Amino acid sequence: MPISDRRLQLWDLVVEQARGSPAAVGHVGAVGIAVVCVDATAVAVTLAASPREVVYTSDQVAEELEELTMTLGEGPGVDALTDGPALAADLNDTSCQLRWPMFAPAAVALGVRAVFALPLQVGGIHLGVLDLYRSEPGSLDREQFTDALLLADTACALLLDAGVGAGDGRRPEEAGLQHPEVHQATGMIVAQIGVSAAIALVRLRAYAYAHDQRLRDVAANVVARRLRFPPETRAATDPGDHHSA
Amino acid sequence: MTKVSDMAQPPLSDVFIEMADTLVDDFDVLDFLHTLTERCVELLGVTAAGLMLTDGAGNLQVVAASSERTRLLELFQLQTDEGPCVDCFRTGTAVSVDDLTTARRWPRFTTAASQAGFAAVHALPMKLRTEVIGALNLFETEPGALDQEKLRVGQALADIATVGLLQQRAIHARDVLTEQLQAALNSRVLIEQAKGLLAERLQIDVAQAFTILRSTARNHNRKLSDLAQALVDGTERVQA
Structure with missing residues (x-):
């Protein structure tokens, strides 16, 4: 199988x-x-x-x-x-x-x-x-x-994904996804908003979830520097609030 | 870092001594495998080399490549589904495609490989007794077969990579092998995270970030994965 x-x-x-x-x-x-x-x-x-x-x-x-x-x-x-x-x-x-x-x-x-x-x-x-x-x-x-x-x-x-769309029954995306961009993007977000790698990955996943996009596509945008965390449209002074982004 | 093309081919004995020296020391397995792919390129005169390992669930994943160019990594990774590496892994025997333009067996792979400028590809099994744990993948920009002598050297290098993976511990148990493979695959993910972090911090691309990561580890006599973990944990910083 x-x-x-x-x-x-x-x-x-x-x-x-x-x-x-x-x-x-x-x-x-x-x-x-x-x-x-x-x-x-x-x-x-x-x-x-x-x-x-x-x-x-x-x-x-x-x-x-x-x-x-x-x-x-x-x-x-x-x-x-x-x-x-x-x-x-x-x-x-x-x-x-x-x-x-x-x-x-x-x-x-x-x-x-x-x-x-x-x-x-x-x-x-x-x-x-x-x-x-x-x-x-x-x-x-x-x-x-x-x-x-x-x-x-x-x-x-x-x-x-705890706290992200909890209980709506959607299957979470793989954590150990084989796409290197996901992990590269995690590292980039760490540098962008100064959080731990765990939080960076949580936010990356939350973003993909909230925008109904595939994790690897969001990650590819981060690596290609088309997307920053927090996105430029959000107040850069408010790095703590990202789940809603 | 010195470019491969700038260097004369090192004598075979030097490479084996270098590998043996590494193996008796406390060493970083990913750095070791990466060096090994670079030596493959130098010794065998191929354009690129990569190592794919099984994840325990029968899938192959890239752990090291002679160049961290994204397109090249993608080409290796494409072989999760189809390609000479997968066939080599499944059969435990070498698979050679001397001319990609005439190969019909893996349409997705051959198209991508040709687009990336490659004309021939070879895959050599990484075997531990009866178990196949991965494959060494060699890419060439010119069509043609690898001669017997080079195939033998390539296979010896693949065997050294296998031994390197088993590191310090007794290798009789399959469980130990499984543990080591999983640890190596997770290290690869860790390296990707550290690459992204450095790329963003220094505003460079991820392939350059890998070069800096590796040379910093070397210069400070650190294990690549230890340095990567320290960066990801935020306990250490690297300057360009």
């Missing part, structure tokens, strides 16, 4: 999970259990105020593991915040025990043998992590890993 079709299918599952309320990262976590064939999931986000805030846990086990990660300050969920995916197919393996000397045995004691931590990130923007926990050891197969990546991207998009 083409990847874009699978993305749509997974989005439908997330919407279904939300049962009429606006789709949020927790719903993505819940969908993860069924499609990636794991037993528990959790989503933690990084906020300016705290390096790790757990916003969703599927059950008691996930909650305990998140707490463990937080207390020990190590584990796949910590590595994935900055280093990319951390895939631990068997926490009893020497490689895992060496990599996470405190977390690995403690997690096994809680009945978890495999952890797959996927970063919620877009280049240099680190938004959080999606943790998948399973009591049985073993790697994810290709389909499961693909689904996990797609869900992580969906979670990123939901975090970036």
Whole structure:
């Protein structure tokens, strides 16, 4: 199946999970259990105020593991915040025990043998992590890993678009879009209005959404210097107000 | 930076020593791959070279190219759907198109490549044992085959790129490979963000921004991705 079709299918599952309320990262976590064939999931986000805030846990086990990660300050969920995916197919393996000397045995004691931590990130923007926990050891197969990546991207998009057209059911655009202009434009907006890269991307996406344009087209206009943030028609002294632009 | 055309072709042994030296050090994988594509151009006498990697979901994405010209990057990226790189990736064998004007297999790709001024294209697989993780793509402005010796050197360079991706950690596990590929792809996005930031701050184009980013990293002995992250985080600035 083409990847874009699978993305749509997974989005439908997330919407279904939300049962009429606006789709949020927790719903993505819940969908993860069924499609990636794991037993528990959790989503933690990084906020300016705290390096790790757990916003969703599927059950008691996930909650305990998140707490463990937080207390020990190590584990796949910590590595994935900055280093990319951390895939631990068997926490009893020497490689895992060496990599996470405190977390690995403690997690096994809680009945978890495999952890797959996927970063919620877009280049240099680190938004959080999606943790998948399973009591049985073993790697994810290709389909499961693909689904996990797609869900992580969906979670990123939901975090970036929170507050933008929330609840109107529109599927958010991919966060990790393969068009370099989107990421170049993000960097340009950082320089234009002096905000963090995360906020720059939020505004770029909000602009595309509000103008009903494709993200890549808006980005291409920014890179070609046909569009500035805030647009020249807006007061340049009011950089804080851009969601309405 | 010195232009490729100004330089004599470096001896093969020098290039392999340079690569080996990098690999034993703590190095930046994207900078390494970028250098590798530049050496491909010099050693093989091709016009442009690019590396495409799988994203784990079976798609190919550009991670490094001998030139950051937007049109060239687009040409590589076009091969997400069709083109010699995709075929090479799927079959795990080299694909050579000695004359693009007679190639019928990838209409969208061949049209775009011809419009960009290219006449021949070659793709060499990046393989780790049975797994194909990407492809090295070579472009030529003149039609013609790459001779056997150059194909061998090209394949050796593709193999070095594969080894470089696996960096410090044990390479037996597929999971480790997956982690490294994902990290490399995300670094590429980070580099794009830093390019945009520098381009805007210095009022230059994004390709020039890449050159400055890279030379600054080199001059200060920094990893390219560390510098890019510091720029994106706003903890550091770069002067023109």
